[in-house]
Amino acid sequence: MDISWWGMAALAAAATLVGFSKTAVSGANTVSLAVFAAVLPARESTGVLLPVLIVGDVLAVLMYRRHAHWPTLWRLFPAVAAGVVLGTLFLVWADDAAVRTSIGAILLLMAGVTVWRRRAARKAAEAAEAAAAGGGSGEGGEGDGDDVSGAPTGRLKARSYGVLGGFTTMVANAGGPVMSLYLLSAGFAKLGFLGTSAWFFLIVNTSKLPFSVGLGLIDGPSLLLDAVLALFVIPGALIGKACVDRIDQRLFERLVIGATILGGLQLLLR
DSSP, X not given: OOOOHHHHHHHXXXXXXXXXXXXXXXXXXXHHHHHHHHHSOHHHHHHHHHHHHHHHHHHHHHHHGXXXXXXXXXXXXXXXXXXXXXXXXXXXXXXXXXXXXXXXXXXXXXXXXXXXXXXXXXXXXXHHHHHHTTTOOOOOOOOSSTTOSSSHHHHHHHHHHHHHHHHHHHHHSOHHHHXXXXXXXXXXXXXXXXXXXXXXXXXXXXXXHHHHHHTTOOOHHHHHHHHHHHHHHHHHHHXXXXXXXXXXXXXXXXXXXXXXXXXXXXXXXX
């Protein structure tokens, strides 16, 4: 691949951000997606980025493997598989402009829905507290997937986000923001969020490899580039692990949503 020194530096920085996003602020790697698409041809960039993401997934699983919420994962996987198949079919005929516009619009829509849902939930909680003032009853703890029960609304939401997540991760490796918004809307705290997300993307990204090879997105030269970029993922992951305990829950949620909006706008405006 004919890449300038500046381009290689940008890819290395983006790989470091992948490591950081996997262990601290999930969704921030939409910036990495944008950098890869700017330095490399947009379609081919997805094949180069995928193995880099898998390295980050492995590191995240090693750090947060005990915090995964497996009932949520099993509920998501069938819908995600359907989304991956749809994404593969879309890539057969879609050009770069169609890919960018579709993913950007989906990310902004999901961010808007999540902000609206969280504000509504906060207002409802405040109203409940005001109504219970003086009456006393126990407080609920910070959830790790309380909203993803087997209720019909929970199953419908899991299927909707799962299909979108599978589609966006196959088309542009942009499934992180969609699944981040789902986990936030489900009430996951930081460690449950990161552990569930780590296992989810390790399994999903690994399963995408045969599809990407079949589409010609991964080949010998791209894997050689990945071997170099993988070295930069490790320090990013370690920095993220050191920072995550210093980020409070509300700031964590704002960073995830902000990264999602930034990634969506970048894809739409390119």
